[in-house]
Amino acid sequence: MPTSPAKPGGPLLTADGTPLKTSLERSLKLSKLRALGLIFPPLLFLLILFVIPIGSLLTRSIDDSLSNKVLPKTLAAFERWDKTSEPDESMFEAVYLDMKAADKLDLSKLGTRMNYEKSGWRSLIKITTRGLKRIDGPPYKPAMLHLNKRWGDIEFWQSLGAMKDPVTLGYYLKAVDLKYDGNKDIMKVNKHNRIYRMLWWRTFLVSMIVTIGCLILAYPVAHLLATLPLRLSNLLMICVLMPFWTSLLVRIVSWMVMLQQNGVVNDSLVSLGVLDDGNRLPMMYNFTGTVIVMTQILLPFMILPIYSVMKTIPPSYMKAAQNLGATPARAFIRVYMPQTIPGIGAGCLLVFIVAIGYYITPELVGGKDGRLIGNLIAHHMQNSLNWGLASAMGTILLVAILTLYWVYDKLVGVDNMKMG
Amino acid sequence: MRNYLITTLVSTVVAVGMIGAARAEINVVTWGGAYAVSQQKAYGDTWKGEKINWINYNGGLGEIRTQVESGAVTWDVVDVLPAQARTGCDEGLFEPLDRSMFVPAPDGTPMDEDTMNKVPNNCVAPNIFWSYLAFYEEGTFKGEQPSTIADFFDVEKFPGKRGIHAWPNALIEMALLADGVPIDRIYEVMRTGTGIDRAFAKLDQIKDHAVFWSAGSKPIELVKSGETSMALAYNGRVGAAILNEGEKLVPIWDGQVLEEEWWVVVKGSPNAEAAKKFLVHASAPQQQATQAKWINYGPMRKSALTLIEANEPWHNSGVNIMPYMPNREEVLARSIFADPAWWADYGGEISERYTSWMSQ
Numbered sequence: 171m172p173t174s175p176a177k178p179g180g181p182l183l184t185a186d187g188t189p190l191k192t193s194l195e196r197s198l199k200l201s202k203l204r205a206l207g208l209i210f211p212p213l214l215f216l217l218i219l220f221v222i223p224i225g226s227l228l229t230r231s232i233d234d235s236l237s238n239k240v241l242p243k244t245l246a247a248f249e250r251w252d253k254t255s256e257p258d259e260s261m262f263e264a265v266y267l268d269m270k271a272a273d274k275l276d277l278s279k280l281g282t283r284m285n286y287e288k289s290g291w292r293s294l295i296k297i298t299t300r301g302l303k304r305i306d307g308p309p310y311k312p313a314m315l316h317l318n319k320r321w322g323d324i325e326f327w328q329s330l331g332a333m334k335d336p337v338t339l340g341y342y343l344k345a346v347d348l349k350y351d352g353n354k355d356i357m358k359v360n361k362h363n364r365i366y367r368m369l370w371w372r373t374f375l376v377s378m379i380v381t382i383g384c385l386i387l388a389y390p391v392a393h394l395l396a397t398l399p400l401r402l403s404n405l406l407m408i409c410v411l412m413p414f415w416t417s418l419l420v421r422i423v424s425w426m427v428m429l430q431q432n433g434v435v436n437d438s439l440v441s442l443g444v445l446d447d448g449n450r451l452p453m454m455y456n457f458t459g460t461v462i463v464m465t466q467i468l469l470p471f472m473i474l475p476i477y478s479v480m481k482t483i484p485p486s487y488m489k490a491a492q493n494l495g496a497t498p499a500r501a502f503i504r505v506y507m508p509q510t511i512p513g514i515g516a517g518c519l520l521v522f523i524v525a526i527g528y529y530i531t532p533e534l535v536g537g538k539d540g541r542l543i544g545n546l547i548a549h550h551m552q553n554s555l556n557w558g559l560a561s562a563m564g565t566i567l568l569v570a571i572l573t574l575y576w577v578y579d580k581l582v583g584v585d586n587m588k589m590g
Numbered sequence: 591m592r593n594y595l596i597t598t599l600v601s602t603v604v605a606v607g608m609i610g611a612a613r614a615e616i617n618v619v620t621w622g623g624a625y626a627v628s629q630q631k632a633y634g635d636t637w638k639g640e641k642i643n644w645i646n647y648n649g650g651l652g653e654i655r656t657q658v659e660s661g662a663v664t665w666d667v668v669d670v671l672p673a674q675a676r677t678g679c680d681e682g683l684f685e686p687l688d689r690s691m692f693v694p695a696p697d698g699t700p701m702d703e704d705t706m707n708k709v710p711n712n713c714v715a716p717n718i719f720w721s722y723l724a725f726y727e728e729g730t731f732k733g734e735q736p737s738t739i740a741d742f743f744d745v746e747k748f749p750g751k752r753g754i755h756a757w758p759n760a761l762i763e764m765a766l767l768a769d770g771v772p773i774d775r776i777y778e779v780m781r782t783g784t785g786i787d788r789a790f791a792k793l794d795q796i797k798d799h800a801v802f803w804s805a806g807s808k809p810i811e812l813v814k815s816g817e818t819s820m821a822l823a824y825n826g827r828v829g830a831a832i833l834n835e836g837e838k839l840v841p842i843w844d845g846q847v848l849e850e851e852w853w854v855v856v857k858g859s860p861n862a863e864a865a866k867k868f869l870v871h872a873s874a875p876q877q878q879a880t881q882a883k884w885i886n887y888g889p890m891r892k893s894a895l896t897l898i899e900a901n902e903p904w905h906n907s908g909v910n911i912m913p914y915m916p917n918r919e920e921v922l923a924r925s926i927f928a929d930p931a932w933w934a935d936y937g938g939e940i941s942e943r944y945t946s947w948m949s950q
């Protein structure tokens with residue numbers, strides 16, 4: 171395209187006389203728009219599948235507005251109360267008026283919510299909702315006590331303290347075995363019901379052991395893969411990938427066959443005389459089972475990144491080091507290993523992050539003491555329907571992973587990481 | 591570029607349209623295995639209306655709540671456990687069902703009076719009773735054979751491990767019964783704090799011998815492989831092993847815990863009318879009885895049991911099914927009807943305590 175001659179000192183013009191700058195901007199804008207159009211579907215996908223759910227996860231984990239919506243008078247009366255004396259008529263009146271005015275559906279949802287703070291609220295709300303129409307006027311206290319004597323139990327009243335604010339950290343507290351008392355002071359939950367801290371710790375421990383186990387097993391395999399002649403290494407690669415492609419359930423069930431009390435491993439050990447028939451090793455439906463099966467399942471996630479990094483290390487480096495007088499072991503440790511760190515980092519991070527949220531395997535082989543936090547999240551989503559608590563635990567998990575990523579970035583540097 | 595955008599747009603619109611369009615089919619969501627097969631034969635094959643898609647799920651209300659809250663309801667009929675039947679109705683997740691549409695018993699008794707348990711609300715239609723049942727394999731014990739739930743908890747008299755499930759339902763009741771609490775006072779004792787301590791103290795006696803299961807097929811494997819000498823299982827699994835596989839398993843009916851199973855229609859179901867008609871069909875005495883031809887879960891309706899009794903041998907293999915029914919008259923005196931109201935109140939707390947107990 172011929173360009174018009176530029177006037178000396180004036181702006182450059184295109185053939186149709188518009189300044190070159192404007193024309194360029196216009197065409198750039200168009201291509202930007204086009205690019206945006208191209209990434210629009212994945213952007214929409216990200217928005218729908220990640221941003222919105224994570225946003226709702228965060229809101230659900232702190233939202234406690236239902237009690238304020240349904241029981242405004244009751245909570246106001248609760249504030250005036252000294253939290254220790256017997257509740258008086260005005261408090262009963264507030265409850266009666268609130269419940270009378272409330273939507274029936276809201277009331278039963280609230281009953282479920284209140285039951286998290288004190289077991290028994292659910293049926294108390296239900297019985298009271300049904301009996302409200304039999305109460306024909308003040309005094310309300312004796313009438314409600316007549317409906318159910320639990321209204322006289324001060325512990326029910328005190329538990330209102332944990333629900334009085336529309337935004338709560340209660341679910342997060344619960345996720346670490348703490349709770350609010352009537353004055354909204356933080357206290358430990360009853361010792362029989364402390365499970366979450368133990369589960370967090372166990373989840374961390376299992377993920378740690380699995381990551382280290384995978385690293386120990388994967389490193390030699392990856393090295394072999396990277397150094398064998400192509401024909402052999404391809405064969406080995408298929409052996410690595412085969413289990414990766416096999417259904418998760420098939421792999422888990424095969425491990426059950428291998429490791430259970432009367433499984434292949436125990437049977438062989440007994441027939442070899444290593445074990446006494448009465449002392450078979452418990453390797454399934456417990457902590458050990460979870461660790462063994464998860465290690466095998468996550469192994470490819472470790473092998474592949476390490477392999478891909480090893481593949482790029484020229485064999486001449488090792489030869490050079492040995493020429494310069496290093497023993498093979500020294501050359502390996504000082505020259506080869508440091509170069510594989512990006513792969514190790516990627517593999518460890520990948521395995522640890524996948525392991526920490528693992529759910530199906532521990533559910534099937536975890537049994538007595540091999541279940542992880544993911545199983546409890548699923549339980550609260552599916553069965554107890556305590557989505558607030560499930561969201562809080564999910565958020566903690568998310569933050570833990572982001573923190574880990576950040577620490578990794580500070581220590582090793584994410585730019586250094588190679589996935590392949 | 592433009593073509594690409596248009597194609598994307600058009601296919602999105604078409605896809606959304608397809609989801610939104612009313613289906614002339616009913617999606618019935620239930621549990622898997624032999625149980626689902628028995629339902630397909632008894633309710634599906636005898637149904638003349640819309641096509642039925644049978645879908646499996648693993649229980650819980652999570653999925654239903656998601657569908658109702660997002661307004662994209664794809665499930666029409668769901669087979670639910672007693673706790674979910676109550677919570678779901680309370681939370682407005684199910685359609686109320688007009689009680690007058692259901693088929694009365696042959697003698698004219700309305701359906702809600704024909705059920706063995708009180709109908710908890712007007713969202714549910716009767717389905718079956720199932721139970722948590724102790725059992726062992728013939729030949730496991732020499733001499734005296736275990737016959738009561740107390741024997742199940744007695745590892746000295748009957749050595750070997752015990753297969754128990756990884757959640758507390760039914761175990762609390764069984765532990766108290768084994769500990770000598772009269773059967774009609776169990777929930778009264780459970781409402782006291784010390785009652786629960788007592789149940790856990792009893793559970794402590796088998797803790798070191800316990801193998802925990804969570805998949806329904808597991809307890810049969812545990813007992814058959816000899817890993818445990820006794821186990822608790824869903825009664826239908828024990829029955830299927832005996833009736834269909836010819837296994838020599840012995841049920842201990844004493845102290846079994848009976849649980850309800852209900853049908854519901856999901857709120858906002860696009861085929862609510864067809865779904866309701868299907869439930870009228872499935873809950874009729876004839877269909878209820880037919881199901882027992884295929885699996886030994888007990889129909890909830892008394893008239894269905896009468897029908898089976900009068901027509902034995904009822905099971906498809908040509909044997910009498912009544913001796914395997916969890917809700918037959920002879921075993922009721924020593925059976926516990928699980929109280930969903932108690933579990934709705936205390937289930938959460940007890941689950942936590944059980945999880946903590948299990949892993950210590």
